[in-house]
Amino acid sequence: MTGALPPGKTGVITVDLGALAANWRALAALVDPAECAAVVKANAYGLGAARVIPALAAAGCGTFFVATADEAGEARGLAPGARLFVLDGLLPGGACPLAEAGATPVLSSLEEIDEWRAFAKAQGMRLPCALQVDSGLNRLGLTAACSGVLAAEPHRLDGLDLRLVMSHLACADDPTHPLNARQRVAFDRQRAFFPGVPASLAASDGLMLGADFHYDLVRPGYALYGGQAFGGGPTPVSPVVTVEARVLQIRTLTSGESVGYSATWEAARPTRLAVVAAGYADGFARALSVASGGAGWAVHVAGEAAPVVGRVSMDLITVDITDLAGDVRRGDLVTLIGPGATLEAMGHAAGTIGYEVLTRLGTRFARRYVGAPA
Numbered sequence: 468m469t470g471a472l473p474p475g476k477t478g479v480i481t482v483d484l485g486a487l488a489a490n491w492r493a494l495a496a497l498v499d500p501a502e503c504a505a506v507v508k509a510n511a512y513g514l515g516a517a518r519v520i521p522a523l524a525a526a527g528c529g530t531f532f533v534a535t536a537d538e539a540g541e542a543r544g545l546a547p548g549a550r551l552f553v554l555d556g557l558l559p560g561g562a563c564p565l566a567e568a569g570a571t572p573v574l575s576s577l578e579e580i581d582e583w584r585a586f587a588k589a590q591g592m593r594l595p596c597a598l599q600v601d602s603g604l605n606r607l608g609l610t611a612a613c614s615g616v617l618a619a620e621p622h623r624l625d626g627l628d629l630r631l632v633m634s635h636l637a638c639a640d641d642p643t644h645p646l647n648a649r650q651r652v653a654f655d656r657q658r659a660f661f662p663g664v665p666a667s668l669a670a671s672d673g674l675m676l677g678a679d680f681h682y683d684l685v686r687p688g689y690a691l692y693g694g695q696a697f698g699g700g701p702t703p704v705s706p707v708v709t710v711e712a713r714v715l716q717i718r719t720l721t722s723g724e725s726v727g728y729s730a731t732w733e734a735a736r737p738t739r740l741a742v743v744a745a746g747y748a749d750g751f752a753r754a755l756s757v758a759s760g761g762a763g764w765a766v767h768v769a770g771e772a773a774p775v776v777g778r779v780s781m782d783l784i785t786v787d788i789t790d791l792a793g794d795v796r797r798g799d800l801v802t803l804i805g806p807g808a809t810l811e812a813m814g815h816a817a818g819t820i821g822y823e824v825l826t827r828l829g830t831r832f833a834r835r836y837v838g839a840p841a
């Protein structure tokens with residue numbers, strides 16, 4: 468890391484906006500001639516929508532997906548000319564915030580469609596919408612029967628400008644899973660009810676399944692931030708985020724002494740420990756705790772791996788630095804996520820996924836943005 472850490476901050480999350488922009492361009496080139504949008508929900512996956520959205524817009528992205536009306540309002544101020552789609556659709560009585568943000572709700576039920584149409588009529592306006600159809604994920608989405616109702620009763624879309632028909636894959640991270648092909652067939656059947664409307668099926672992993680899944684628009688999220696969840700080979704993206712935390716103290720244990728809550732780990736030899744200012748309040752999962760004899764997560768100190776030992780607490784972890792060649796001192800930074808310590812590896816070690824690791828990064832660490840997009 469370059470530059471001084473702000474006083475009083477126990478750690479820093481560094482976001483490489485240049486890498487982010489390069490990732491979007493690489494995915495856009497991969498799916499051309501389909502459009503490449505960007506999913507920036509949940510504060511741009513925890514990395515800061517206020518910096519991420521303008522960087523992606525500067526790179527050429529013109530369509531963004533968020534989850535809520537509040538997120539749409541923020542995104543509108545950051546990308547005034549962009550198309551905004553709201554994945555959670557229309558909440559009961561929630562039409563005004565969407566219209567004020569100039570956002571397009573992704574409608575997943577006949578009730579939502581009827582309410583959005585009634586709002587458009589009351590406003591005397593033709594309003595945009597997207598439709599989400601269920602192709603086998605069985606979360607949000609119109610059933611095939613509901614799509615058939617719309618085809619048989621086209622007046623239910625009067626006053627609405629249908630911009631997109633979309634669905635979402637359940638198993639896109641596994642290119643061998645038979646549900647991928649079944650969902651594509653089911654999607655084709657449903658989108659046939661809406662001829663001439665642009666279509667979208669693939670997100671970060673789905674776009675790696677090939678051109679048959681690209682349709683008119685793809686919606687990467689996690690991959691933009693450097694995520695590598697696709698099981699069929701590397702996605703052409705680079706890491707975007709590095710997380711580092713300060714060493715607060717160096718301690719020496721004698722053989723047989725324990726460390727941390729519940730004394731789950733005992734030193735089998737004289738041991739040097741670094742006490743690091745990171746814990747589950749900062750997104751470092753308690754599931755990464757290590758008992759005696761266990762193998763868990765390792766942080767990196769000046770490029771060398773050092774295992775976490777004992778329980779992860781709210782604010783602290785303890786790291787075995789006995790075998791490191793270099794000296795470690797109070798105030799040094801150790802790398803929690805970065806080279807040699809990927810989001811996917813941490814997620815696996817914690818019994819979860821990199822998406823959760825990324826979106827649960829806490830707010831106590833400073834955030835530093837580097838690499839202005841070209």
